[in-house]
Structures are given as C-alpha cells and as structure tokens.
Amino acid sequence: MSSWTKKPTNDSLVDQLVSEGNIEDEKSISALRKVDRKFYVLEKNKSSAYFDRPLGIGHEATISAPHMHAMTLELLKDDLNPDLKEEPISVLDVGSGSGFFTAVMGVLVSRNGKVVGIEHIPKLVEFGSSNIKNGNPELLEKGIVKIVEGDGRLGYEENAPYDVIHVGACAKNGVPEKLIEQLKVGGKIVIPVEKSTGRQYLECGIKKKNGKLETSQICGVRISFTIDSPIFKVRCN
Structure with missing residues (x-):
C-alpha cells in the first residue's frame, strides 16, 4: 500500500517507491530520479508534487500517481533497456498529458x-512540451522525445512499428486495432481495459507472430476516461 506522506524532494519520493517495493529495476529508478515531478505539475500543485497520488493538470486530466508509473516501468524494464536491444527502441505514449512519463521513457531509451x-487536447500538447523543455530539455534538443497532437486511437504511423506502446486511457471495446498494427512482433503494450462486468484492469500485451496480442492482467484500476469515447479524453501520465 502506497503512503500518501508528503516528501520534500524528488529523490525522497523515489526512495519511498523503492522502499515500498513498487520498483526494483536500477535503470528505471535512475530515470525517475532524472525526471523531477515538480516540473510536470501545475504551479498551484508544486507543493504537492511529491505526494504519491494523481494531481490534476487541467482539462479533466491528471498526472498519474508515482506508484502507477513505477509499476509500469517494472513491466517495461527489459523493453526500454537499450543494452538488451540490437536496434534503436521506438516508443509511443498515448495520452502524453503532462509529458512526465514520456520524458521518463525518453531518458531510458536516450x-x-x-x-x-500523442495527445488529443491542444492545451495539453503545449503543457507537456513546455514541461519537458523546462525539466529535461536535452530530450527535445537531441530529438529523443517529441509531443504531437492527434487521436491516440489511431496511433502515430510516422514512427511505427513500436517496441513499446503505453496507453493512459481505459479501453472499453478492446485494444484499438491501429495500435496493435503499429506494435512490432514481440513488442509490448500496457493499457487499462474495462471488462463487460464494468471492472477495469491494467493489462500487458505482447504481440505474437500471428499478429494477435497475448495479454495478462496486472491489477485492478479505476480510470474515469476511456479511449473509446467520441471525444478522446485521456487519463494523462
């Protein structure tokens, strides 16, 4: 269970995530230390930047709780590790929001x-890009990371196929076909999925040679926005 105790620095927040068993991979821990959460929240929430909880970023969106980011990094630790890949790693972050998790993955594959x-709300495209420019400008300057405006359900063909696709919005009607198409064989997608029972689960899928996803449920989640809504609202990262 994550503590909601306020911590004074980004390092102490990361230390908390480690001590509570949310993350173990050393490269991922190092990346979290390099992406300071205070640069990715609204000015009015700066004093709460190191709480382990989601924070609003406007437009009915949030930056996710740090323990959720940590959990996702553990799922993707091998997939985001350049030492384990022969080719450059290509990643798509659907619903990039604050830009925080986009930046963390950028540090890992840098x-x-x-x-x-990819973000559908223009103001959040600006917000996320500005946050990365302020917090981790080298990622933009070196072309490691970019934020684009678009419908995340359709993916982003220009950089496909992807080793990793991370989705921050819940899929009620299954994983969008365009995202599966743009995933490499052996590539991994992490996405919240709502079942017919109404319960939501974080799922991790690996694309097999036949083009299908082999998925496993990681844990239950509660996400307000869905990737299938006519207006693509996302729970941002």
Whole structure:
C-alpha cells in the first residue's frame, strides 16, 4: 500500500517507491530520479508534487500517481533497456498529458531510441512540451522525445512499428486495432481495459507472430476516461 506522506524532494519520493517495493529495476529508478515531478505539475500543485497520488493538470486530466508509473516501468524494464536491444527502441505514449512519463521513457531509451507522445487536447500538447523543455530539455534538443497532437486511437504511423506502446486511457471495446498494427512482433503494450462486468484492469500485451496480442492482467484500476469515447479524453501520465 502506497503512503500518501508528503516528501520534500524528488529523490525522497523515489526512495519511498523503492522502499515500498513498487520498483526494483536500477535503470528505471535512475530515470525517475532524472525526471523531477515538480516540473510536470501545475504551479498551484508544486507543493504537492511529491505526494504519491494523481494531481490534476487541467482539462479533466491528471498526472498519474508515482506508484502507477513505477509499476509500469517494472513491466517495461527489459523493453526500454537499450543494452538488451540490437536496434534503436521506438516508443509511443498515448495520452502524453503532462509529458512526465514520456520524458521518463525518453531518458531510458536516450542512447539511440525515440519516444513520441500523442495527445488529443491542444492545451495539453503545449503543457507537456513546455514541461519537458523546462525539466529535461536535452530530450527535445537531441530529438529523443517529441509531443504531437492527434487521436491516440489511431496511433502515430510516422514512427511505427513500436517496441513499446503505453496507453493512459481505459479501453472499453478492446485494444484499438491501429495500435496493435503499429506494435512490432514481440513488442509490448500496457493499457487499462474495462471488462463487460464494468471492472477495469491494467493489462500487458505482447504481440505474437500471428499478429494477435497475448495479454495478462496486472491489477485492478479505476480510470474515469476511456479511449473509446467520441471525444478522446485521456487519463494523462
């Protein structure tokens, strides 16, 4: 269970995530230390930046709780590790929002990889880009990360196929076909999915040679926005 105790620094927040068993991978821990959460929240929420909880970023969106980011990094630790890949790593972050998780993945693949964050709300495209410029400008300057405006259900063809696709909005009607198409064989997608029972689960899927996803349920989640809504609202990262 995550503590909601306020911590004074980004390092102490990361230390808390480690001590509570939310994350173990050393490269992922290092990346979290390099992306300071205070640069990715609204000015009015700066004093709460190191709480382990989601924070609103406007437009009915949030930056997710740090323990959720940590959990996702553990799921993707091998997929985002350049030392384990022969080719440059390509990543798509659907619903990039604050830009925080896009930046963390950018740090992890920065040796020769690329991360595209796609966001449907223009103001959040600006917000996320500005946050990365302030917090981790080298990712933009070196072309490691970029934020684009678009419908995340359709993916982003220009940088496909992807080793990793991360989705921050809940899929009620299954994983969008365009995202499956743009995933490499052996690539991994992490996405919240709502079942017919109404319950939501974080799922991790691996694309097999036949083009299908082999998925596993990681944990239950509660997400307000869905990737299937006519207006693509996302729970941002």
